[in-house]
Amino acid sequence: MPAIDKAISCQQLTKQFGDFVAVDKITFDVNPGEIFGFLGANGAGKTTAMRMLCGLSYPSSGQAQVAGFDVYRQQEAIKKNIGYMSQKFSLYENLTILENIEFFGGVYGLSDRDLKNRGNELIQTLGLQSEAKKMVGSLPLGWKQKLAFSVAIIHNPRIVFLDEPTGGVDPITRRQFWDLIYAAAERGITIFVTTHYMDEAEYCNRISIMVDGRMEALDSPGNLKKQFSTDSMDDVFYQLARRAKRSGD
C-alpha cells in the first residue's frame, strides 16, 4: 500500500438535520498508526461524525478525506479501506468462531486462501484453537469483543473505527483488549475509537472531546490534564461536558 500523509483529515466538517447542527465545523487530522480517542457526552455528535467519516452519510458542508479518499466522491473506496466494530453490531452469535471469520472475511473480499491463513493466524493469536467450532454466543463478552476486533481488521484496513468497543467489561479485560489495539497500531493500522471509559482514554495517543457538536479539546491525555489543571482525565471530561446544553436521547 502506498504511504498516506494523513489517515483522516477533516476541515470544518458539518452535519445538519434541518435547523439542528449535530456536528459543527470540526477540524482535525489523525496520523497514520495513531490511536485517536473520540470522546464526548451522549448526544455530542460522535456517531454522526463517525458515519460521515465511514462513508455512510454525506456531510452538509466542510471537507474530509479518509485513507486519502474524499467523503463526498469516494465513499466506496473509503469503505474498502476501513474496518468497523461497534458494541451494538459485531458478530453472529449463532455461528461458530470459524464461521464468523469466514463470513466477515468474505464480506471484506478476502480470497479463500487469505481467509484460511488469516483465520488460522487469528485463532492462534487469540488462543482460541479449542473453541474454534463453538458458537460465538457461548463465549464470554470480553472474548467476543477481542474476536470482533480481530475480525474487523482481518482485511488489513488502513483505519479501524471502534464505537464503544469494550462496553460492559471490567478494566482488566479492557486492558487485554487494548493489547490487541496496540499490536494493530504497531502494524500501521490507525485506530479511531469512541469510549466513555477514562482508563481507555488514557491509552490513546491523542484524545478529542466533543461538546454540543463542536470539538472543544484535542491533545494528548497528559497535555489535556495540564491544560485543565488536574491529574485525572475524568475531571477534564467533566469540566468540558458540564458546559453541554444538549442531552443524550
Ligand SMILES: Nc1ncnc2c1ncn2[C@@H]1O[C@H](COP(=O)(O)OP(=O)(O)OP(=O)(O)O)[C@@H](O)[C@H]1O
Ligand atoms: N437522523 C437524525 N435526525 C435528527 N437528529 C439526529 C439524527 N441523528 C442524530 N441526531 C441528533 O444529533 C445529535 C448527535 O447525535 P449522535 O448520535 O451523533 O451523538 P453521540 O455523541 O454519538 O451520542 P451517543 O454517545 O449517545 O451515541 C443528537 O442530539 C441526536 O438526537
